[in-house]
Amino acid sequence: MSGQLTLYTYWRSSAAYRVRIGLALKGLEYASEPVHLVQDGGQQHAAAFAALNPQELVPVLRHGDQVLRQSLAILEYIDETWPKPALLPADAGGRARVRALAQAIACDVHPLNNLRVLQYLERELDVAAPAREAWVRHWIGSGLDAVEKLLAGDPGTGAFCHGDAPGLADCVLVPQLYNARRFGLDLAGWPVIARIDAACAALPAFAAAVPEAQPDGPRS
Amino acid sequence: MSGQLTLYTYWRSSAAYRVRIGLALKGLEYASEPVHLVQDGGQQHAAAFAALNPQELVPVLRHGDQVLRQSLAILEYIDETWPKPALLPADAGGRARVRALAQAIACDVHPLNNLRVLQYLERELDVAAPAREAWVRHWIGSGLDAVEKLLAGDPGTGAFCHGDAPGLADCVLVPQLYNARRFGLDLAGWPVIARIDAACAALPAFAAAVPEAQPDGPRS
Numbered sequence: 001m002s003g004q005l006t007l008y009t010y011w012r013s014s015a016a017y018r019v020r021i022g023l024a025l026k027g028l029e030y031a032s033e034p035v036h037l038v039q040d041g042g043q044q045h046a047a048a049f050a051a052l053n054p055q056e057l058v059p060v061l062r063h064g065d066q067v068l069r070q071s072l073a074i075l076e077y078i079d080e081t082w083p084k085p086a087l088l089p090a091d092a093g094g095r096a097r098v099r100a101l102a103q104a105i106a107c108d109v110h111p112l113n114n115l116r117v118l119q120y121l122e123r124e125l126d127v128a129a130p131a132r133e134a135w136v137r138h139w140i141g142s143g144l145d146a147v148e149k150l151l152a153g154d155p156g157t158g159a160f161c162h163g164d165a166p167g168l169a170d171c172v173l174v175p176q177l178y179n180a181r182r183f184g185l186d187l188a189g190w191p192v193i194a195r196i197d198a199a200c201a202a203l204p205a206f207a208a209a210v211p212e213a214q215p216d217g218p219r220s
Numbered sequence: 221m222s223g224q225l226t227l228y229t230y231w232r233s234s235a236a237y238r239v240r241i242g243l244a245l246k247g248l249e250y251a252s253e254p255v256h257l258v259q260d261g262g263q264q265h266a267a268a269f270a271a272l273n274p275q276e277l278v279p280v281l282r283h284g285d286q287v288l289r290q291s292l293a294i295l296e297y298i299d300e301t302w303p304k305p306a307l308l309p310a311d312a313g314g315r316a317r318v319r320a321l322a323q324a325i326a327c328d329v330h331p332l333n334n335l336r337v338l339q340y341l342e343r344e345l346d347v348a349a350p351a352r353e354a355w356v357r358h359w360i361g362s363g364l365d366a367v368e369k370l371l372a373g374d375p376g377t378g379a380f381c382h383g384d385a386p387g388l389a390d391c392v393l394v395p396q397l398y399n400a401r402r403f404g405l406d407l408a409g410w411p412v413i414a415r416i417d418a419a420c421a422a423l424p425a426f427a428a429a430v431p432e433a434q435p436d437g438p439r440s
Contacts, residue, residue, distance in 0.1 A: 054365070054366040054369035054370055054373075055324055055328065055363075055366040055370075056366070057328070066313050066316075068316050068320070069320040069324075069370075070319065070320035070323040070324060070327070072319065072323055072327075073315075073316045073317075073319035073320040073323055074316070076315070076316065076319060077312055077313075077315070077316040080312040080315070081312055092297055092300040092301055093286050093297075095293075095296065095297070095300070096286075096288050096293045096294070096296065096297040097293075099290065099292065099293035099296060100288070100289040100290035100293040103290040103292055103293055103326075103327075104275055104289075104290060106323075106327055107290070107292075107323075107326055107327045107330075107331050108275065108277070108331055110327075111327050111328055111331045111332060112331060112332065112337065117332065120355070120358070121345075124351075124354075124355075124358075125341075125345065125347055125351060125355075127345055131344075131345060134344075135340070135344075135345075138340065138344075143275075145274070146274040146275040146276070149274035150274055150275075150289075153274075
């Protein structure tokens with residue numbers, strides 16, 4: 001497949017971070033188009049970006065003429081279009097397991113702690129900062145408790161979430177752990193998760209995707 | 221693939237409802253194992269069920285010895301294991317579009333309105349019933365606004381979300397619309413969505429999956 005790749009991204013968005021890892025694991029070059037989620041009232045709400053993604057959320061990946069939305073759908077597209085190295089296992093049962101791990105985070109943890117949700121809690125429901133932070137820690141904590149059990153109790157778990165090569169579930173887990181640390185959670189309570197996180201951090205593809213390494217991130 | 225199918229389900233869970241539609245579209249027979257999300261303090265929290273799914277959420281699909289979790293992962297598994305009729309299009313771009321539509325609901329609308337989230341708003345944050353209902357309507361409303369634009373502005377939309385046969389995005393959209401009506405939202409504001417909903421309702425597979433038709437649903 002030919003066509004230039006452009007990622008509409010924000011350095012601290014964990015959904016964009018997932019896609020950055022996937023692109024790096026595939027060794028794909030892409031242009032970054034920063035969308036600042038706070039400046040200008042949120043650049044994701046500007047007309048030009050809303051036309052690209054009516055959900056007014058990052059990431060969006062443009063591949064030639066194709067406009068791709070939703071981080072998990074984008075990762076599957078990347079995996080289908082550039083099959084090596086594979087982000088999903090070859091068997092249907094393994095694929096179901098990896099997708100379920102990814103969705104346990106992407107559906108049941110991350111959306112609850114998204115910027116727009118925290119803004120609604122603050123602005124519409126008058127929830128103060130400490131209670132908002134407790135909210136975030138509650139959903140991350142209970143979500144990671146479940147993910148830890150899913151990983152610890154399954155022979156499919158290897159050096160990474162599934163087997164001994166990084167894949168789609170790792171692309172989703174690692175950004176969530178970045179958020180967990182940001183909100184003061186200690187990964188020591190989830191030993192399998194902490195071990196996988198360390199294995200990922202040692203890989204150049206994961207290092208290249210971290211928020212602080214992005215062109216729109218804070219300068220050190 | 222051989223093996224008995226058992227669906228752990230709750231009549232009003234929209235995630236379970238998605239899988240019921242998928243199974244019905246494939247013409248697959250399955251046993252229903254009801255998990256009452258309110259009785260007994262929530263049967264999904266009982267030890268036997270938590271061992272099956274540490275997330276303590278329905279649905280779970282058992283296929284022989286395989287235990288499958290997360291509704292979107294289950295639908296993909298069903299589609300890979302019993303390919304006809306297909307729930308996903310044949311091209312990578314089409315698959316990405318269908319998955320993004322499904323995830324726009326399954327990641328960005330439904331998890332915010334889940335029972336456990338509404339319970340947290342009530343019990344931990346003292347949010348009263350009218351404000352909880354406004355919360356639900358806000359996330360469903362803004363989510364469907366975006367989905368309507370994604371459908372109306374794309375030549376891929378046909379009689380259903382993608383083309384002229386029902387697929388994975390329809391399996392996810394229809395249960396969300398059931399919820400929208402339950403919370404008093406009028407679909408007339410989303411004409412493409414309302415048209416697709418009516419096309420789905422006319423099909424026996426969708427009729428068989430509605431909450432009120434389930435063995436654990438309320439008797440008429």
